[in-house]
Amino acid sequence: MTNSPESMGIYIHFPFCRKKCSYCDFYSLPITAPGVLNQYTDCLERELTLRTSECDLPLASSYLGGGTPSLLPPQDIERVIAAINRDYPPSGEREVTIEVNPATVDRQKLADLQRAGVNRLSIGVQSFVDRELTILGRVHDSRQGHQCIDWAQQAGFTNVNLDLIYGIPGQRRSDWLATLTRAMDCGPQHISAYLLQLEPDVPLAREIATGQQAMLTDDQEADLYYEGRALLLSRGYQHYELSNFAHPGFQCRHNLTYWRGGRYLGVGVGAVSFDGRQRHLNSPPLEDYMAALLNGTPPPRQLLETLTAEQERAEAFIIGLRLTQGIDREEYCSRFGADALGPFQDAVNRLAAQGLLVVDDRRIALSPRAYFISNVVFREFVD
Ligand code: SF4
Structure with a gap:
């Protein structure tokens, strides 16, 4: 990849x-x-x-x-x-x-x-x-x-x-x-x-x-x-x-x-952009979006959310678990300066004991039996 x-x-x-x-x-x-x-x-x-x-x-x-x-x-x-x-x-x-x-x-x-x-x-x-x-x-x-x-x-x-x-x-x-x-x-x-x-x-x-x-x-x-x-x-x-x-x-x-928590530009009405910290929406309705651009001005945008440092870590953790290879602990550590387990240690231990997570030195991943109930697992990592 x-x-x-x-x-x-x-x-x-x-x-x-x-x-x-x-x-x-x-x-x-x-x-x-x-x-x-x-x-x-x-x-x-x-x-x-x-x-x-x-x-x-x-x-x-x-x-x-x-x-x-x-x-x-x-x-x-x-x-x-x-x-x-x-x-x-x-x-x-x-x-x-x-x-x-x-x-x-x-x-x-x-x-x-x-x-x-x-x-x-x-x-x-x-x-x-x-x-x-x-x-x-x-x-x-x-x-x-x-x-x-x-x-x-x-x-x-x-x-x-x-x-x-x-x-x-x-x-x-x-x-x-x-x-x-x-x-x-x-x-x-x-x-x-x-x-x-x-x-x-x-x-x-x-x-x-x-x-x-x-x-x-x-x-x-x-x-x-x-x-x-x-x-x-x-x-x-x-x-x-x-x-x-x-x-x-x-x-x-x-x-x-x-x-993988990367940045993306969303273009067109209704599209969302993510700059690594903030999400913005190109606001509907279509008429306002088109009127602005046809007049040569930027379209209306709405700030949807600003992630705190903790939210950023939690989000990267959760979306990383969507990939079957799971979270690469070294990559996570180089991005956030701390091991992925950090504040999630207790929840990870509990879910691993239930057979829903697989943890080793390199990765933290969902076990196949957790794939269909991933939302139950993800809830454990959200405040
Ligand atoms: S209405 Fe359009 S956007 Fe919605 S599912 Fe059907 S094809 Fe896709």
Whole structure:
């Protein structure tokens, strides 16, 4: 893994979606006016230029997420990537990812993205069971998911992630394992498997509250997690983060920046930046963000939090545990000037005695039986 806090990432948020999925509480908007995508791209270019001074480390990755950034025409995506390369000159090979919704691309568009400089795709397949895609309110079906992967490979992409969701209402063990098997049969280098988690005000949560759908039990969800993990491991994927699996050398560099406590620049409305101590949000609404940049001024920003030294240590400890290799004690010590155990010694001893943490001279890591209940462990390290 080449990422370290000595490099940074840029996250570009694209807030538009064709239709809101039933489980989504991200900041995403319908496209209401023709030309808005082009104007939004203008704003991204301007913001990138305005913020160069905030990036004083080599840029290891850029990530176009959303929303549905694959709704942008390839020439707009090319403009954004060109602006990053112009204002943040590459010092080495850079990972450039775009999230792709299978319903928004065709063979030509994926080939154009390759030419534009995208070298990694994250395809939001979510499931290969159409009934589940309907429950999730996705705008594509399983056939389009397959087709998108085929086109990506034909276009020459050799670094492809598939996003999958488990714990969907009514999902049977056989459905989940079939989705995973079909996903692996497509040969992606990376698979993300996320548990469906619902905020109370999303449509699917309301369907559950009114009895139209039923969530799986915690035990059923845990079984899906561990059976899915075993299947992925049996096919040569390495489990490197709680929800992420990759062939050797294909871990997501951009996300590793987050998980290793690194800094990142968030560009676009709704994007969050982290400078190592403070988190800032590019505040919605979209209209204010665009009006500011089209007038040549910085967009409105909101300070979300300032970490104290203790919070910084605790946060690095917790997100470090998300990686299956755990916390590198030497690296942690050189960053904070103290051993990772420090104030956490009692909690670590207790959790190790329960078989939830594995501790040796070099590392502190979750044990596999703690992976699905990681939040229970993390709570021990928060005031
Ligand atoms: S495509 Fe993604 S961001 Fe858009 S509504 Fe669906 S889950 Fe939300």
